[in-house]
Amino acid sequence: MTEPHDPVTRLLATLEEPEPPRQLRERSLAQAQAVWARPPAADRWSRLWHSRSLQLAWAATVVVLVAANVALRVGPQTRPRTVASAPASRDQAGFKELQAIVELPRVRPEYAGIDAPWGRATRPRSSNLTTQHHDMEDKS
């Protein structure tokens, strides 16, 4: 067989797997045998399934969910009527306030005609507004 000319190839051809220390055999096998003598390690899912803290957490979650479900179903029926009527009256008052805000001044009957073309607008019925409007026209 011819020797490779490339120095790197020639160097790499001399590489061999290194020899492990002799005592490593005894050390590794002794350690492995010791572990072997113990019961086999459980896999991840078994460890989770048998975990005491996880079991308690699951139980607590189930209890809280059931209790919350029962409280939501039974709770409103046992409350007194007077308590129930208070929010209703509050709602009504709130609705009136909201209606007053939403209602635009121009859709009120006394402001009818404000959208008419310029110069032909019908005057509002309010006497104060009428006076002011006249004053402005006179100045111009």
Add this chain to the structure above:
Amino acid sequence: MTEAVPRAPAAARADVWDDASGWLELFGELAAGDPEKLGQLYDLASRRLYGLALWRTGSRELAADVVQEVFVRIAERREQLGEVRDPRWWLLSVTHRLAVDAVRRALRRHAEPLDEHADLAEGPEDDGRAVDARRAWTLLGKLSAKQREVVYLHDAAGMSHAEIGRCLGVPTFTAASRYRLALKALRALLGSTT
């Protein structure tokens, strides 16, 4: 220093690693609960595993710890060994991962780069090796751990790029690219030393 172990011819060792069925049979026997097979497994695999760990960690002490940990893993997971598809890649992958972890732990402890006190720079332990081998070890000790690992698996263990990629958990292209860069770095090192 340590006592030299009688060495099997390289060709015979390569044959052992090429025979997948023998490894499957051995793992099957271990999974069946035969601890005596651990010794047989050690004799077959220890050289390659130790070499991989040594070239990855750059330290004989860490490499020995890694090999020991591999055998502890085997004992811990003996019940799942029968499900391993190819024991050869499984062993090399476990060794690679443990070696990476060992380097990380050592760096955390010492906070200094391992390569600066790498045992690789000293070359092979026994004096029977050729001068070229010693020189190769010295030069390879100057490469990065990833490049050293690939060169070891390719040239000392005789593995293909695809096999290296499978063992290290990287694409074949990455393994080939690392090898190419390692050769380039070696050429540069040789040029600077000659």
